Amino acid sequence: SGPSLAVIGNPVRHSISPQMHNAAIAKLAEKDERFSNWKYFRFEIPAELLIESLPIFREKGFLGLNLTVPHKEIAVPATAEIDPLAKTIGAVNTLQKTENGWKGFNTDGYGLAQGIKISLSKEIAHSDFVLLGAGGAARAAAIQAIHYGCATLTIVNRNQERLGKLVNELRPLAEKSGVELRSLSPQSIDELHSDCLLVNATSLGLKPDDPTPIPESKIPENAYCFDMIYNPPTTKLMEIVRLKGGTTANGLGMLVHQGAKALSIWTGQDAPSEIMQEAAEAALAKH
Ligand code: NDP
Structure with a gap:
């Protein structure tokens, strides 16, 4: 073999x-x-x-x-x-x-950036990046967002201790890159920019009855929302963003592009990401 x-x-x-x-x-x-x-x-x-x-x-x-x-x-x-x-x-x-x-x-952060670029037609550079979550996926996303030069990075998480730890680790990186870093609890959100890039890196949305990671009233009009969850294909957060005139994408693009980047590392070739997207969609449809 x-x-x-x-x-x-x-x-x-x-x-x-x-x-x-x-x-x-x-x-x-x-x-x-x-x-x-x-x-x-x-x-x-x-x-x-x-x-x-x-x-x-x-x-x-x-x-x-x-x-x-x-x-x-x-x-x-x-x-x-x-x-x-x-x-x-x-x-x-x-x-x-x-x-x-x-x-x-x-390659997770690269996958996220490609997913955002392709499915939301939005660049991380110069964006107001609002990150929901402070776990492993959020950490990779935050570092990538700083790396790509977002203007501001606001991280929102339920557990304040975990949030504080992540923000303390990120602070030197953010300062070096001139990124304004803020941390909030879901309840303490004041007003989010209407063209912000809202990225869900919490596991809220995996179950059909899950609430949105931030109160519905705090979700701005016309937002760009990338939800890392892809199964189910639509989350409540995505539904509300769309009702408020925004644009949404689920996390399948992230999965596909982290995989495409890995495959190109192993093979030294450009990976056929459209084929990978089709295969991923077909596999999910059978689940
Ligand atoms: P972690 O377990 O490291 O982090 C979970 C996060 O979700 C934490 O911020 C946690 O907040 C929050 N959370 C969990 N339950 C609740 C709740 N009931 N209320 C409020 N917040 C909650 O997980 P990962 O970072 O590895 O994964 C996060 C999500 O990203 C998952 O849905 C995963 O499927 C997805 N993902 C998608 C990828 C893709 O390719 N599309 C790749 C990697 C991950 P707290 O600290 O307050 O507990």
């Missing part, structure tokens, strides 16, 4: 990365037969077994791995080399086999 790739997580059964990547690999193989025997798998590995399993994947011929919950942070000390952006984020979602071990990358 040929070179292998995989996503590792726990749980991972719901992951549509294998369908997305195998469709892209088939497309690449049409033009370059080197890719005809590549295959992307998925493995459920508990957190406590990750570190010892990473060298085994290398020995067994895996060229690249994607990591998902709960492995993104745990894997950092196990990398032989780490991309500077991933190091700043403190989490890796992509590993590439090198001579010395695994090199870690984080």
